[in-house]
Amino acid sequence: MNEQHTISILVHDQPGVLQRVCGLFGRRGFNIDSITVGSSEESGLSRMIIRTTGDERTVEQVEKQLNKLIDVIRVVPLSASPMVARELALIQIKAEPPLRPEIMGVVSAFRASVVDIGHHSMIIQAVGETDKINAILKLLEPYGIMEISRTGTTAMTREIPVETQLSRSSQAADAV
The missing domain is CATH 3.30.70.1150 (ACT-like. Chain A, domain 2)
Structure with missing residues (x-):
């Protein structure tokens, strides 16, 4: 069943990143209903908020493909949580x-x-x-x-539970 999905993508603020992200959606046959891009809380990084329509399985595949792009830092499916x-x-x-x-x-x-x-x-x-x-x-x-x-x-998710924040912090520390 096709439904609305909102995805947050944290990316390096580099030329061509927007084109690569949009190209990935196009190759998957996904239409981007709306896209906003702006600076994030971290210097040198931008946040993209993309709203699209599709079934759950296909959106999961797009998220996996987005995570493979070199300039993508983090992909968060916002519509999976209160936002x-x-x-x-x-x-x-x-x-x-x-x-x-x-x-x-x-x-x-x-x-x-x-x-x-x-x-x-x-x-x-x-x-x-x-x-x-x-x-x-x-x-x-x-x-x-x-x-x-x-x-x-x-968009952004509502308050993140403390245990989720702690696990993200430990994952970030492990990545360094």
């Missing part, structure tokens, strides 16, 4: 002055914010889970969406 996931969207909509109070009702209901107002448009910033972003887009659609820019999902 926090967020996405950011900037949404530019048509907003003539008489409709703005109505639009503001939608914005406040989603705890979103207006970050720019023009003569005939507004830019709304929404942050939340993908379903929340999709829901606000659906409600704003009748006003006329002019442009959307979405970050893709970024």
Whole structure:
């Protein structure tokens, strides 16, 4: 059964790493639903958060293949544990002055914010889970969406139990 999977990949911050990781997904016939990449808590390392759809067995194979790439430090299947996931969207909509109070009702209901107002448009910033972003887009659609820019999902697992932290620390020490 195909389902959503979120994977965290810690990699060396080197040219070509993103291409190699994306190429691996392509060779496996996997579509990347979203990808975010940014610096991590460790200097010289970046973290990729990839959201994809597939069955459990195939995702496990992709994880194994990712671990074989030379610039990959660690692969963590985030959706296997309780996690926090967020996405950011900037949404530019048509907003003539008489409709703005109505639009503001939608914005406040989603705890979103207006970050720019023009003569005939507004830019709304929404942050939340993908379903929340999709829901606000659906409600704003009748006003006329002019442009959307979405970050893709970024995520991390909730608090890691102490025994897991200790075993990871000993594994890291053994690797050195």
